[in-house]
Amino acid sequence: MAPEREELLKVTNLRAGYGRVTGVADVSVEVRRGELVAVLGPNGAGKSTVLRAVSGMIRPWGGGVALDGRDVTGMRSDLLVRAGMVHVPEGRRVLPRLTVEENLRVGAFTRRNRPAVRAALDEVFDRFPRLRDRRAQKAGTLSGGEQQMLVIGRALMARPKLLLLDEPSLGLSPLLVREVFAMIRTLAADGQTVLLVEQNVAQGLAAADRGYVLTAGRVTASGASAELSADPSLLRGYLGSGE
């Protein structure tokens, strides 16, 4: 077991929901260091709920979450960021009245080393040159694609061990969707561990190393992306053929 292959995130028998409505009945997911793992499934399968319960946005009802071997179940989201996990929720939630640069700096709030933050800022600007051009612009005025870049770049500012991405392609044009997935693959190739939630099965599997298929709050299939893609019945039966 090489250290770069050890488990970074281990979710065991997670149960969570909203009010009295159960969103996730029993989900176990593992992400190893350096992997890009996709959680796939139709609308309402509980994919986002898994991420929210993992990142402290909602409190899990049961089960456990361990990050890098440490139990972080139900921990407050800002402490989870310090622990090395950043959640990019769906819907490109930029801080609209802050500038692009301020958005990025808030992403580095947990880091107090000014030169390192500056370096991280440059790194994000190198990765997304369009953000550099718009650094003094209010984030609310960016286009959808730019906002998606900003929220991912902002998450990277904390130098997370694990990046949680919720539906990054939602609401983007096909051209932009391709662009976003290319960017995610680049991130993974650079060694960033990513747990991706995606409704777009084809794109998700194409990008990910491994996948979990969620139906009605439970994992109904899992395996390497190639295996899952090769199982047409699974795709047709549970997910439809994608877009």
Next chain:
Amino acid sequence: MIRAGTAGRVTAGLTAATLVLAACGEGSGSGGAAVYRIGLVTSSAGPFASNAKTMEAGAAYAVKLLNEAGGIGGTEVELVKVDSQNNPATTATLIPQLATKQKVLAIVGPVDSAGCEVACTAANKLKVPIVSPGAARPGVLENARPYGFTIAQPDADNSTPVLTKIVQEKGLKRAAIIGDEANATTKAQADLFRSVFGSTGVQVVKTATFKSGDSSFASQVTSVASAKPDVLALAAGPDDAGRIAREVRSQGQTFTLLGTGSLQSGGAAYVAAGGKATEGTLAAAQYDPHSAAPAAKALLDKAQAASGQAEIPLNFAYAFDAVHMIAKAIEEKGVKSDSDGVVKGRVAVQEALNGMRNHQGMADATTFKDGIAQRPQLRAVVQNGKFVIDKSAG
């Protein structure tokens, strides 16, 4: 038989106990509860709150002296204090409460005219004698006779001759008036100034308004200053007047500040609020804290020693005299302290007060004329942080 006997003894015992209890009750009725109750209507809020506090101290001190001397004919005096919060509605409910629940023989207060208008009228309706130490607005007792009294003489009667003399002697030509148009007491003061200036040919070059308790006087004083008056007439409660004085001097203005007798009544509060800025302020006065009259001097000296104050404020002395006049009335008429006699007692006290001539108190001699005290006409000036009577002006 035995049973019946036991029952009989038990019954007898119970009856005896009841009798003893009843006797005790009666005992405390004429002994413990046998006090002369005097109500005191004060106010912890509003433009005259500090005057009310001074009044409270004077009344409490009067009661203390009375009780130390064995009360009235051996019966103690109890002061029942209520706080109107400067709210007419509250005042209107407090008076019946004092009358029926507390069964007071008489009431002292409120210290201000607006308060007295409500309280004195209400007390008069309930036939409870009420003596305001400070209500000086003309007509304040209109609906409060024969049970309402005030120890302060209205400014119009007392201050007009004094202020007229001041204006003439100082050769004042241009006057400004600052007043609260919404407050009846200060409005009456403003009217008084207007009539004094009118009769002496002084031109009123500016009239500025404020709301009592207002915080900022910068705007008003700037307006007044721009009219270049040689005197500013303060138609204001003592706290507001003091802060107006500070604003005047902090804007570098040097015109004379002039007040009615009410300002001198609240002199301590005026100086406390205004500090050095009040120096030289002229006012009419009806009370001399350093009176040379023997009776007044003895009481003033004693009060100074007891309170540690170098100067006894007007409302202290008036409240003191109010309590003592009521006590004198009770004594003269031989009013009983039991609660059955309270209605008759009130009538007796009212009659005695109305007939009172030349009561020698802490504030010199007081005679009620139709409920209103007739007071000496004096002139006062702020010197070294206090109003002093300018005796040379006579």
Next chain:
Amino acid sequence: MLAQQLFNGLLLGATFCLVALGFNLVVGAMDRLNFALGETAMVSAVLGALIMTETPVPFPVAFAAATAIGGGVAVAVYYLSFRFVSADFPTASILSSLGCGLVLTAVVTKAFGSHQRSVPDVLSGVRLDLGVLTVSGAQLVILLLATLLTAGLYLFLERTPWGTAIRAVSDDATMAGLLGVPVQRVILLTFALSGVLAGAAGLLTGLAYHSISPFDGFTTTLTALMIIVLGGLGSVTGGVVAALVIGLIQTLTVAYLSATLRDLIVFILVGIVLLVRPQGLFGRNAGVLERV
């Protein structure tokens, strides 16, 4: 005289501005109004005035103490009236903070009396004659400190990580939390800052008016509410502009009309602005309730 009156209005607006900014900080961070902020200003002013009269310390020390007291009281109000009140009941914190304000007034009147407390002058020897207007030492101090605090707050919000975090929480508290911003601590910080501003405003107002009354608290709250409604809930720029506008209008009404009409005219003006622009002069949307 007009120049002098405009200056008076500016000065009044400058003190209003500080309290209004305090309100807006808290509105931004947690969409709640702290109805005890006026009383917080009053407590700081009364204690600040006491320090000035009873101790030999120079004015800057008394001023610093007043701001510290304001910050402390606001933090206490946060724990008593906001921290443990469920987010599902926005009205609960209105009532609990109103209650806190009443308690503060009662405590001050019990401890120090209900009378108007005189506030000593500062720099009483200084007087600047600028031709059309003269400025006293105290007015200079008020203007200087109010400007410094407003500018300081602006720089803090714009240029520091914690300031940016406050604005981030104000934009989207959940998202800020997901980025590692400790939201509860940021809210606590906004309360402390609002208290510091209120404390400063309290003592500076006392300086301007030469006195402070323990019953001034709620009036301060009402004026500040009017200002933030006029300027746009949560808008810092709007708060500053509206404070100056209301200060000027109050002063000019008193100078050229009547003190009795002062509040009426301000109410009418605010009413008209809200009819035309319900979100206020600089408001970004319909208001606090729509931003949840």
